[in-house]
Amino acid sequence: MRAKLAQIVREEKLRKKRMAKVQRRKHLAPLYKKSDQEEVKVGELCALCGVNQASTRDHVPPKAIFPKPRPALITVPACFECNNSASGLDDLFKVYLSMHTAENNDIARKLFTEKTTRTLRRNQNLLQRIHKESRRVPVRNDKGKLESRLGLLWDSRAHTEVIGRTIRGLYFHHAGNPLPSDCELKVQWLRGVPEEIVPKLPLLEEHVIGENQVVYKYAIAPEDPRHSLWLFEFYGAHWASGYTSPA
Template structure:
């Protein structure tokens, strides 16, 4: 993400909502936007951070939204750490301290990962081609975690849930798409921990139904999402 931050802004774009709000227990749920909150949820999920954890963002959440998320968070943690363990010490700590224990408890998940893994050719940091073991992500769990994270962060930065007349679409990325590069100068950037999670976002002030989000996890995985009005 950093390598494209200095690209020149192209075209006239809307301004950004940047005022954060502190979640207060008892407000509307940031995730569903319907039920009353009775607890708080971490966005991104705290499962992907080994201890000692950095300062994490929390938002008000209802019991149903918070309680239904733990399995997806666990799966996201496993697959993320498998992909990121070679990147830095914190990612290796996440794998050794949390993922290994999860796989020891969940033989079915371990067998699934083994059956869906295969050797792939990649270009390493030196520019050389080498063979590594590739692991197929659980795409459903991945998208649910990214969706919930966007919903929570939208609330955190705007002070209200994503409008009910919006759709939220999530994308898997291999890097920053070319079509997004011209928009990077207007995206506000936040870093959690020691670059464990970096995200950029814009919520359009003239129509907050439109927003764009880009995530980088441990320098090894990228995802994005955007909200837009429902088309009737």
């Protein structure tokens, strides 16, 4: 992975020399299609903030983390503010997720080679930051032997915001209404499935997106829907969880 990053740096330096001082800047395309707007019901609230009126639909989890051809994705009503403020964090989450999981399966590698490399060529500041923060770390493989692997420092804000927004969107998708305003939402980074959660797994409803690209399990307490538990597995190599409870 480090060699790949170095290659991207070299290619970008050559590209800049060829382009000299020619700068091209394109306006960002709208983050939603007209067809998405037409699917929003009149007066429907945003699934993410639960306050503003929805004007479009947003993907949960974000479509940025899926290479083409994308599987069938879940969309929820979203207001303009929530949808447009998320794209940068979605891109960051995609970059770190793909680099974290690229060695795990072919689809994760495709996400890295087809989407992340393009993002890093475009965002040189992010590329330099990742290159600077990456380290070789000893990791025990499946046979218990130590081997050297590339370790990356995740962008914690991107991770927390994307997982949190995904939980809010999926809560709406399954419960039929936004997360109550008197709830607090906590997101946790996981290195694997915690032992204390294992006994509860049969109680959680499981959903699979694509070819196991994203697997999530959840439970919403019927007696008090402010209580919910969420567990995510991305590309079989990254785990995260979250829960909601009364504030």
